[in-house]
Every structure is written in C-alpha cells, then in structure tokens.
Amino acid sequence: MQLSxxxxxxxxAADVEPRLLLVHHLRDNAGLTGTHxxxxxxxxxxxxVLLDGEPVKSCCLLAVQAEGANIxxxxxxxxxxxxxxxxxxxxxxxxxxxxxxxxxxxxxxxxLLKDNPHPxxxxxxxxxxxxxxxxxGYQHIVEAVKFAANKMQTQA
Amino acid sequence: MSFLAKYMGQxxxxxxxxxxxxxxGHYVDDIxxxxxxxxxxxRSQHGHAKLNSVNVDAAKSAPGVVAVYTGTDIAGKIALxxxxxxxxxxxxxxxxxxxxxxxxxxxxxxxxxxxxxxxxARDAAELIEVDYDPLDxxxxxxxxxxxxxxIHEELGTNVGATFQAGSGDIDAAFAQADKIVTQKIVHxxxxxxxxxxxxxxxxxxxxxxxxxxxxSTQVPHLLRTTLAAMLSHPENRLRVIAPEVGGxxxxxxxxxxxxxxxPWIAMQLKKPVKWIESRRENMQATIHGRGQxxxxxxxxxxxxxxxxxxxxxxxxxGAYLQLLTPAIPTLTGLMLSGCYKIPAIQLNCRQVYTSKMxxxxxxxxxxxEATYLIERVMNRIAEELGMDPVELRRKxxxxxxxxxxxxxxxxxxDTGDYEKALNKALEVIDYQKLRAEQAxxxxxxxxxxxxxxxxxxxxxxxxxxxxxxxxxDSATVRVEPSGKVTVLTGVSPxxxxxxxxxxxxxxxxxxxxxxxxxxxxxxxxxxQYGIGTFGSRxxxxxxxxxxxxxxxxxxxxxxxxxxxxQADENSLSFEDGKFVGAxxxxxxxxxxxxxxxxQAHNIPSDFEPGLVATYFxxxxxxxxxxxxxxxxxxVDKDTGEVTIQRYLAVDDCGKQxxxxxxxxxxxxGIAQGMAQALYEEAVYDESGQLLTGEFMDYAxxxxxxxxxxxxxxxxxxxxxxxxxxxxxxxxxxxxxxPCVANAVIDALAPLGVKHLDxxxxxxKLWRAMNA
Numbered sequence: 068m069q070l071s072x073x074x075x076x077x078x079x080a081a082d083v084e085p086r087l088l089l090v091h092h093l094r095d096n097a098g099l100t101g102t103h104x105x106x107x108x109x110x111x112x113x114x115x116v117l118l119d120g121e122p123v124k125s126c127c128l129l130a131v132q133a134e135g136a137n138i139x140x141x142x143x144x145x146x147x148x149x150x151x152x153x154x155x156x157x158x159x160x161x162x163x164x165x166x167x168x169x170x171x172x173x174x175x176x177x178x179l180l181k182d183n184p185h186p187x188x189x190x191x192x193x194x195x196x197x198x199x200x201x202x203x204g205y206q207h208i209v210e211a212v213k214f215a216a217n218k219m220q221t222q223a
Numbered sequence: 224m225s226f227l228a229k230y231m232g233q234x235x236x237x238x239x240x241x242x243x244x245x246x247x248g249h250y251v252d253d254i255x256x257x258x259x260x261x262x263x264x265x266r267s268q269h270g271h272a273k274l275n276s277v278n279v280d281a282a283k284s285a286p287g288v289v290a291v292y293t294g295t296d297i298a299g300k301i302a303l304x305x306x307x308x309x310x311x312x313x314x315x316x317x318x319x320x321x322x323x324x325x326x327x328x329x330x331x332x333x334x335x336x337x338x339x340x341x342x343x344a345r346d347a348a349e350l351i352e353v354d355y356d357p358l359d360x361x362x363x364x365x366x367x368x369x370x371x372x373x374i375h376e377e378l379g380t381n382v383g384a385t386f387q388a389g390s391g392d393i394d395a396a397f398a399q400a401d402k403i404v405t406q407k408i409v410h411x412x413x414x415x416x417x418x419x420x421x422x423x424x425x426x427x428x429x430x431x432x433x434x435x436x437x438x439s440t441q442v443p444h445l446l447r448t449t450l451a452a453m454l455s456h457p458e459n460r461l462r463v464i465a466p467e468v469g470g471x472x473x474x475x476x477x478x479x480x481x482x483x484x485x486p487w488i489a490m491q492l493k494k495p496v497k498w499i500e501s502r503r504e505n506m507q508a509t510i511h512g513r514g515q516x517x518x519x520x521x522x523x524x525x526x527x528x529x530x531x532x533x534x535x536x537x538x539x540x541g542a543y544l545q546l547l548t549p550a551i552p553t554l555t556g557l558m559l560s561g562c563y564k565i566p567a568i569q570l571n572c573r574q575v576y577t578s579k580m581x582x583x584x585x586x587x588x589x590x591x592e593a594t595y596l597i598e599r600v601m602n603r604i605a606e607e608l609g610m611d612p613v614e615l616r617r618k619x620x621x622x623x624x625x626x627x628x629x630x631x632x633x634x635x636x637d638t639g640d641y642e643k644a645l646n647k648a649l650e651v652i653d654y655q656k657l658r659a660e661q662a663x664x665x666x667x668x669x670x671x672x673x674x675x676x677x678x679x680x681x682x683x684x685x686x687x688x689x690x691x692x693x694x695x696d697s698a699t700v701r702v703e704p705s706g707k708v709t710v711l712t713g714v715s716p717x718x719x720x721x722x723x724x725x726x727x728x729x730x731x732x733x734x735x736x737x738x739x740x741x742x743x744x745x746x747x748x749x750x751q752y753g754i755g756t757f758g759s760r761x762x763x764x765x766x767x768x769x770x771x772x773x774x775x776x777x778x779x780x781x782x783x784x785x786x787x788x789q790a791d792e793n794s795l796s797f798e799d800g801k802f803v804g805a806x807x808x809x810x811x812x813x814x815x816x817x818x819x820x821x822q823a824h825n826i827p828s829d830f831e832p833g834l835v836a837t838y839f840x841x842x843x844x845x846x847x848x849x850x851x852x853x854x855x856x857x858v859d860k861d862t863g864e865v866t867i868q869r870y871l872a873v874d875d876c877g878k879q880x881x882x883x884x885x886x887x888x889x890x891x892g893i894a895q896g897m898a899q900a901l902y903e904e905a906v907y908d909e910s911g912q913l914l915t916g917e918f919m920d921y922a923x924x925x926x927x928x929x930x931x932x933x934x935x936x937x938x939x940x941x942x943x944x945x946x947x948x949x950x951x952x953x954x955x956x957x958x959x960x961p962c963v964a965n966a967v968i969d970a971l972a973p974l975g976v977k978h979l980d981x982x983x984x985x986x987k988l989w990r991a992m993n994a
Contacts, residue, residue: 084342086342087342091341094252094253098255099246100246100249100250100252100253101245101246101247102246103250103252103418103419103469104252104499105418105419105420105502106501106502106917106918107501107502108502108917108918108919110917110918110919111418111502111918113418140246141244141245141246142245142246142247144245145245150244150245154244154245157240157244158236158237158240158241158244159236161236161237161883161884161886161887163240163243163244164470164718164719164720164887164891165417165418165419165467165468165469165470165717165718166239166240166243166244166248166467166469166718167250167417167418167419167469167470168418169243169244169246170244170246173244188931189927191926192925192926192927192929193926193927195925195926196925196926196927198926199418199918199923199925200418200926201416201417201418201470201472201891201895201923202418202470202718202887202891203887203890203891203894204890204891204892204893204894204895204929204932204955205890205894205926205929206890206929206931206932207886207887207890208926209926209931
C-alpha cells in the first residue's frame, strides 16, 4: 500500500505491506532506530512516539494507520540542535540508566506536559503508567518531568 | 593514591546521556548490516514432552526462507550450552542449542527459520509442525526433590546435587538454646525483565575467517572464550561486541543457545543473521531468579543472643543448567550470617531440576535470599522474645573494631560499622515517634506497620579463586599525542554509568577535562581481556584497575617531565594536570608530556616511548557494603492493598565517586526488591505452562505503584581497593525485600499474622485478614 506521512517534519512516502507495524516502518524503512521495541504488546511503552502531538504506542499501530499523520520520534524532538526541556530534565536529573525505555518515556512525558503543564508527583506517576522502566525506580524520572515543567514555564 | 576533588565525589551528569536521550545510541537491533537475514524461533509449548518429529518441509518452501535448522542439524556441530559452576559430581542433563528428542521447559528452542525479513521468518516458523507427546511435569520443589516424577531419565533423579556449608558446632548451639525459632521461607521465582530483550547479530567474513558477534551481553570477553570453544573457532578470530545494552540485572551474564546458534548460521550461510528476542521469549527463555523453598531455624538465648542458624533449602535449578545456575545457593550460604555474630551456621541444600526455565543470577544472586530469610526470622525471634526488632539486631552486630570479621558462613567481612548506619536511620526517620504514630493509628483501627532491615552484602567478588572466570578486571589508560585520554575498561557497563565514573577518576588523577576522557568498553577487539559487569564489581574492581593504570601514567610522565625540565624527579609534583617544582618555575602539562612521549625526540635513553599503561587488578577480598532500611506501610482493611507511606534507605557503599549515580542505583535496586515483596512472581501451572508470560501478567511495577524513596548514607571505606569503594548495584534490592515484608506483616500483627510468603498482593492480604 502507498503510505505518505510526515516524520520529524520531513515528508516521507513508501510502499508498504498492510500488516507492517508503524514501529518497524520507523526503524527499518525510515532508519529512525531511537524508537525501541520492548514488548510488542503495547504494555511497556518503549515504542512511544507522538502522532499529531499525542503519544501513541507505535508497536500496536499499523504503519498505514498513520497515513497523513505527523509523527515525531525521539530523533526529532530537539530543535536546531537544542534539547527539548524534557530531554534536558532527563539528563540533569539522572532520569535514565540503560536508556532503553528513555525515548518512549521522554515522549510520553512531553504528551503529559502538553495536557497538564504543572503536574503533581502523583499526576506524573499516573500519567506515565503506560511506560515501564526497570532501572530507575522512577523517582529521577519524576524529578526530570518536574524539571521540564519548571523550565517550560520559565520559557513560556 | 591522591585525587583532586574536581570530579570525584561530585554529582556529575552522565557523559552517556546525550546519545541516549536523543535516541542515537546503538543497541543490537539498531545495527544494520547489508543483506542481513532474520531468524525466528520455534519453541516448546509444553513444560515436558517427547519430540516425535519436527516437520519443516512447508517452512522450507515458504516465501523468503533461506534455511531451516532443527536439533539434528546442529548435533555434534555446536557444543552443548555450558555451565561453569557445576561441581564435578553434579548430575547434569545435556543441553543442546536446539532440542533433540525431548523438551523440558516452555520456551525451549526447537527449530529456527532464517528468512529475508522478520515477517517472513515468523510466517514460516508458524508452518513448522512439531509432534509432541506431552509428559508429566514437575514444578513443585518438594515434589521434585521427592522424585515424584523424574524429568531427566538418564540422571535417575531430579536432585542434581546436595551440599552442606558453614562451620561451628551447630548441634551444641541448638542444645544450649533457650529458644528455637523456626520459619518456613519461600523465595518466589522472578523474571529479570531488562527493558531491552536479548538480541544477537552475527557476521562471518570467510576471507579473514573472522567471526563478528554483536550480543546484548554483560560479559563480552567471557562470551568470546565460550563461543570459541562451542564453535571450535579460533578465539583470536572471534570478536564479540556488546554495544549499548539495555539493562541486564544478571540476565545477560550468561551464554545462551541463541548466542551460539546465530554465529554458526552466519558461518553456514556466509551471510549476516540477526535475532531479536520478543518479550514473550524473554519471559520464557531468559534466565529467572530466586526460586528457593526452605526452613530456617535459629537457636537463641532469652536475652536475644544468637547461637546458631540452620537453613535447609531446596533450590529450583529449572530444567537445565545455565552458566552459573548451581552457584546461586552457594552465595546464599556464604551470606547466612547477615550482619550478625552467629557462632554456628549450617546450610543443607538440595538442588533440584524442575520443568521450568533455568534460574541463575538475578540482581543480588543468592544474597537477597540470605538477607530476606535472616531479616524475616530476626523479626520472628524479636516477637518470640518480646524484644524490639531494632534492639535484637543491635545486640548481635559485630563492633567496628572486630573487623575484619570472620563469619561461621566462611567469609571475612572487610570493614563495617553497622550500628552507625542503624542509628542514622533511626534518627533520620525518628523511630520512636514513628512507633508512637503507629500506636495511635492502631488505636484508630488502621493497619500500619514499620519494617526494619539491617543488611550486609557481598560485592566485587575476589580473589579470583572464588569465581570460575576469575575475579580480577583490567584497564588500559592511554594519553594520545594530542593529550586526549582513552580508557579501555574490561568491565561492560549497561546502564550503570561507568563511562562517567571512570572519566571522573581519570579526569581528577590526570588533571584533564572530563570531556577529554573517552571510556571504551564492550568490544573484544578494542579492549584487553576483561571479566565484565555483574555483582556490583564495575567500580570496585574495574575502577580500581583504571585508577592504578592512571597512577602508572603519572609516574611515567613524571620521569619524562624531569628529563625535559632538567629537574630532579623527586622535586617535581603533579598538580592540576601540570608538573611543577622545576627550576625557574618551569612547568609542563600532561598534554605536552604526552606529545613528547610519542615524538620521542628528547627522552631519557632508557625511556620507552608512548604514554600508555595497562593494569589487571586482582582483589584480595570481596567488599561488604551494608546499611539499614526502614519502611512504613499501611494495609487497606477492605481491599488488602498496601500503601508505602515512607521508605528510608541508609546505605554504606564506602566512598562514593558520583552520588548521583549511587542514588540511581539505590532507587532502582529498592524498586526491584520492593517489587519482589509486593508484586512480582513467575507462575507456572502444574503442566509447566508459564502463566506470567507477558507484562499483562507479570507485574513489573509502574511509576504509580512505587513511592519516592528517602536516601541517606554513612561512609565506611573498604581497605580492599585504593578507591575505598564497595559497590552499590544490588544493595537496594537486598535491603528492601525484607524491609517491606517486615512492614506489611507488622501492619497485620494485631490480627495475629506472624508470616506470609511473598509477594504480598492484595488478595493474599485480604485472605489473611479474613481468615
């Protein structure tokens, strides 16, 4: 099937099998390997990307379901070489260890802050319930999201 | 050894992070080789079955399929999957990389399909017909030990080995006891679940006879040596690369069937091949952890003095042995003294085969089991004697001046001040006030509990005779002609942050900028031989090798500086990257020395050009971090749900090179230990079917299921290494499981509950409350 969508601001067209998963399209066809696969069942969130600004799990979407959509992957989050405040927060607060859940966790956090710019700790913890991390115990991730919220408020 | 404190001891942000937060690092699956073929597995659906036939005809002719292999194709060509920790007289079944004749656990590899893309490989795998005769399975440990059904007929029994450990007069201890406290203890099976599943990419270059293997492993050099033997391929033409590795927790400290089969296929087909594990495969066929059922008995005097401890345990090996499977209960035995003086200790262990995936090292590897059983039984003793659990612990601590402290379990603890950590924890959390608040809450009918655990654990295991692979590790430090510094470390970090920690050490010792230090690891062609990252050894052993090699660099550079500055070497000192103290206030930087050491136009006649040093550090002993954890938990009377109200960890891991990384390790460790206490359990049914085979069923905790942790520390340096660092990768896991269990059971104490097995899920607690 013919597919055309926008990935990280660039138009992207391809002929794909109808069953191809969006995550495989991003990784194997578009070469954007920052989107990781942790379970293929939508439970771990490692594959989270933004679809028209909303976090979605790209392992449980067909590529063709993203027809015409605007996809942001982790590689497209920084602008002009400047890290997004959430990326900065993860770095500042030691919000990652092995880094495997990190791209999905960061994009889920971006989605969370879009809906709720000043989340409480409980709101952050519940807001990230679709993303598993095995290394950090989540505390530094919570701090990273708070850091980003503060930074985005200052910038706004 | 002297350090500047510009970096060491500081909360330095990680140098690893920029690539990881932008998604531009490279895990195994991110590496693309032209023409790569994809491998899909067919695995056993039964816990125990005879394999009558494996029909691959349809798969072979499916679109895109290049090859299909079964057990008969590889028999005699790939050696059996090795175990490095089995005693010579241990009974062990053959464990081929693809099953032959029978399968003994769900997920055991039976056949593989190699195809041009991963969808086609999976399609074709569906076409393989396996004809099974299902057989009885054994999943219960006591039933397995009783040989109710023998899994491996050729062994004649399910008991692989029986061993005893410990010392002291155990019979006398029990004869003199005022009281004997007995507790049955179950350590449930856990699934490590690193977020990155395993994966292997293999490439063979026939001209060079070079075999390249990318694997998500914690031990690239050990894997290389083992693969060379399994595949009969020269080790010096075999390169193993552990690229970015997405967590391990011990599950990647192993040699797996897929790691041998993929390179073998690459050699057959002369094409690169890739296999990436699915989560279901990871749950079924990557090692599990824990898995012990035992009874602990403790002989005590009425004043709380511990006299002796006996632990009779059955250890769940699983169906076959992986690399270190039988070593795990040995570690439990070594830590049976906990942080207490116990004159007589005895471990009686039976290791049994069951119809499940093999167990092996999972974060803590045998030590969480020891700590959980001791800290649980200490509470039971306190109850029986009517003592406060804190005072019972304090009474039995060795004093700081009693170190090095030899235990009846057979170890010599390096350094420790257990009371200091305990006192700090009690003070920080205000224990007396907590107990008063608890009394008030109980008076209101609420179920609030306070749990304490005081733990000691074993890290950085050495000397080498203690480990089958050796206990040392290595470093090369090279100052390039430009003055940039390259560090090659034999350890293989996969999330711990040692690229940063080692750069901190070298940055301070050489007086160079952190960003001028590149730490290279995980590639056997770039790095000298090393052992790897596990058992909280990276910093204490690998970091020490880095520090000593750097010290040698400074010494060599000083000789050249003295020559060039025409100064007496003894009058020179090295400060902030410069050799100073020469006549006329002349000085030279380490970067200038590095250039001249390479140019070699003006060197002493006996000076070896270049500026590089390699050091292999052999530790004289293990290190023994310790601490006190305190937890406050409330159980909902209606639902049995547990809320952790406070969790305080006071850990002592010796000197801290980077407190930010230490906090990260402790947080993550507590989360995994707490998950064992409250949520996680690998469940098999009676037929050996894994019921918890996805994240839907296996409860890795989410962010809202964990609290924020309060951390504090004391610092008792080790004298085993010049850094004074003990290791901190597993402390949180070891301290937290019993701490949370003690808190929850304390909450239910007014209802007469004395003990419950883990995990303490709402249903179990509700039933206990409504019994």
